[in-house]
Amino acid sequence: MTSTAMNAAAGTAPALEMHEVTKVYGEGENAITALASATISIGSNEMVALVGPSGSGKTTLLSIAGGLLAPTSGQVIVGGRDISHASPTELTEVRRNTVGFVFQSVNLVPFLTARENLLLVDELRGSRGKQSKARADRLLDELGLSKRLHNLPSQLSGGERQRVAIGRALMNEPALVLFDEPTSALDTQLGEQVMELIQSEVKGRGTAAIIITHDSRMTHWCDRTVRILDGRLQSDELATAG
Amino acid sequence: MFLALREIQRAKVRFILLVLAIGLLVFLVLFQIGLRDGLIGQFIGALRHQSAPVVVFDVQARKNIEGSRIDAGTQAALAQVSGVGRIGRLGESTFTVSNAVSRARATPKDQLVDAVLFGYEVTGPAAGLGAPTTLSKGHMPAGINEAVASERNRADGFDIGDVIHIEPGGADITVVGLAADINYSVSPTLFVSWDTFEAAKRVRNPDATAVLPSVMAVEPAAGVSVGVLVANLAAVPGVVPLSRADAVAQSPGVASVSQSLNTVIGLLVITALMVIGLFILILTVQKSASLTLMRAIGAHRRTLALTLVLQTTVVVLAGVIVGGAMMAAISPLLNSIGVSFDLVQLLVVGAGAIVVGWVGSLGAVLRVLRIEPINATVPQGMLR
Secondary structure: OOHHHHHHHHOOOEEEEEEEEEEEEOOHHHOEEEEEEEEEEEEOOOEEEEEOOOOOOHHHHHHHHOOOOOOOEEEEEEOOEEOOOOOHHHHHHHHHHOEEEEOOOOOOOOOOOHHHHHHHHHHHHOOOOHHHHHHHHHHHHHOOOOOOOOOOHHHOOHHHHHHHHHHHHHOOOOOEEEEEOOOOOOOHHHHHHHHHHHHHHHHHHOOEEEEEOOOHHHHHHOOEEEEEEOOEEEEEEEOOOO | OHHHHHHHHHOHHHHHHHHHHHHHHHHHHHHHHHHHHHHHHHHHHHHHOEOOOEEEEEHHHOOOHHHOOOOHHHHHHHHOOOOEEEEEEEEEEEEEEEOOOOOOOOOOOOOEEEEEEEEEOOOOOOOOOOOEOOEEEEOOOOOOOEEEEEHHHHHHOOOOOOEEEEOOOOOEEEEEEEEOOOOEOOEOEEEEEHHHHHHHHHHHOOOOOOOOOOEEEEEEOOOOOHHHHHHHHOOOOOEEEEEHHHHHHOOOOHHHHHHHHHHHHHHHHHHHHHHHHHHHHHHHHHOHHHHHHHHHOOOOHHHHHHHHHHHHHHHHHHHHHHHHHHHHHHHHHHHHHOOOOOHHHHHHHHHHHHHHHHHHOHHHHHHHHOOOHHHHHOOHHHOO
């Protein structure tokens, strides 16, 4: 089944549309195609697992979808906004307002508490005050961190830090959340717990998500799995019920 | 603001160390400036704080008031120069004096000290020209044998009411006023009427046919600038007219003292630049992963750069307060060498320190501006 067909089946407008997107690094003989004619559509309430070996183009696809990178060619629409030719300033705005990120390594600012890491998102958007604090507290409560509001990242466990990062990614109420190997640093049990939490939070908010993972045991939490190899999207399959 | 203050709050020790380092540098700059001004003030304070806007030297004296004499012919020629409003005699000479007859305190009868007398016109058309401008207590001399003394020497027998005896066998001069920063050649200094000065000179040299003024004190006519007046006076042969500020700056020894201490001050400013710059740069390198993350989640370059500038400003301001407090606390102990705490000076140094801080943080700001958000997808160990 194609992604477009699945979106139609789900009856939702896409949170992300990529059409014939190519990314080439370098020029001439040194040119490397990291992503080749990638076409994908992700519905507004859809969780997609993106799997593939190292160097296959997963992170490049994620970066283009999140406005961290500009494509060499092709069309990218995030949350209904075409960012294919957006300026760096416009991409910054898209990242601030439309997309949420959970990165593989650094996710939290070490000198801010769990709560402040969430409030930072609103601070960057120029909105602060009681509503922001209430939303941050509610998110952290949902993530089981209500007693860790005032702890610094160094005072949290790996799983707790990852949960704070998830809260931070959801703080701006994004159309699309991008997770880069969110469970790679966690053991299987903790990984399952984090994936369950991601599914619960993402689905509960009607938000779309792309999750890069090496761990095939985690893909069942997603609606479908997209495979990528040598910069080309290979297959698109529905997940079996988790 | 949120980010800048939170980081300072969470890394108190390292920021306090920087504040103390900046505070120490600010204190040293204030001390050196105070020392420079104090030394120069004690050498030529009398010239700096006399009322005549223009001073005319004998060309042979090389701008040294002690070696300058203006003869009668030259005095007359100067008075005829276009643009001259008022012109009066200003004499300078060092005398041995005793304050054995002091009424204010008991002092040894044989205590002899050198004191400098400045004689200026107290009466006549040029009355008050060359008088001290920093009277802090008492009044100006109204006639013969009255003096305004240098405030710094009030405890040495030069307080109001003290009587200074010109040795040997000269007049008794009563101190009727005190003025700040009017020392000359680091000696007790007395501003007296021209008649008192002339009488003192005649006691020392009874055979002198005339007592000549050291320099002429000149005031421009209404509507004439000091610069024009100086240029007009320069046409008179055998004289060097200088504005008051130039007369101070070009006094023998002043330039070399200023240059030496200004060099030290310059080195301190460079040190401050390096300390602030390196500290902020190290902090920026240490937190580059966090800055990259913030760029990735939507922070503008300018937001992060402004955070850095704000942090620098807060830290430098705190350093200026610490340095100013140190100077205020220690300055009473340094009065003997002319160093004092000056709030205006602190504000000027503080403003300069903030500019130095901004310049120092430029390297870190440029580094922040170069941060690419895509690096947030790179594992931390691979970030450079």
